Amino acid sequence: MAQHAILRFEKHKGHPAGPLEAHHERKKEQYASNPDIDTSRSRYNFHIVKPEGRYYHFIQSRIEQSGCRTRKDSTRFVDTLITASPEFFKKKSPEEIQAFFKRAADFLIDRVGRENIVSAVVHMDEKTPHLHLTFVPLTKDNRLCAKEIIGNRANLT
Structure with missing residues (x-):
C-alpha cells in the first residue's frame, strides 16, 4: 500500500489561539x-x-x-500539521517516531526561525501520531507574511 507524508498549514487571523492551545496541550x-x-x-x-x-x-x-504593523485580516499565526500514513508508523519504535518528528520540526524551524515558534508538540494519543507546530509568520525584515514564509510546494522541498 502506498505511504504518504502529510504537511498542512492552517492560517489564523483572529483569536482562536485559546481553543487551539487547549487542544494541542491537552488541557481538557x-x-x-x-x-x-x-x-x-x-x-x-x-x-x-x-x-x-x-x-x-x-x-x-x-x-x-x-515592531510590525498589523491589520484586522493579518495572519497572526500558522498551525502546521505533519504526519504520515498510519502504515509508516506501524513498525517504528518510539525512538524512531521521535526522531522522525524531530527532523520534521527542524526542517520547519530552519525556515521560520526558532524565535517564531510558539510550540511543537507530538500527539501519540490518536490513531496516527502527528506533530502540531505553531509559529508566528514573521519575515526576516519583520513583516507578518504567511504567504512569504510558507510559499508553495516547490519552496518547501
Whole structure:
C-alpha cells in the first residue's frame, strides 16, 4: 500500500489561539469533538518545543517585539500539521517516531526561525501520531507574511 507524508498549514487571523492551545496541550479531560483521542495515552505525547506561557501572549509579544504593523485580516499565526500514513508508523519504535518528528520540526524551524515558534508538540494519543507546530509568520525584515514564509510546494522541498 502506498505511504504518504502529510504537511498542512492552517492560517489564523483572529483569536482562536485559546481553543487551539487547549487542544494541542491537552488541557481538557474529554474531547467529544474528536473521538480518536485516547486520553489514557496522552502521557506519551511529547514536546519538541515547549510553549513559553500561553499561546496568545507569546504571539502578541512576538508581533510587538518585531515592531510590525498589523491589520484586522493579518495572519497572526500558522498551525502546521505533519504526519504520515498510519502504515509508516506501524513498525517504528518510539525512538524512531521521535526522531522522525524531530527532523520534521527542524526542517520547519530552519525556515521560520526558532524565535517564531510558539510550540511543537507530538500527539501519540490518536490513531496516527502527528506533530502540531505553531509559529508566528514573521519575515526576516519583520513583516507578518504567511504567504512569504510558507510559499508553495516547490519552496518547501
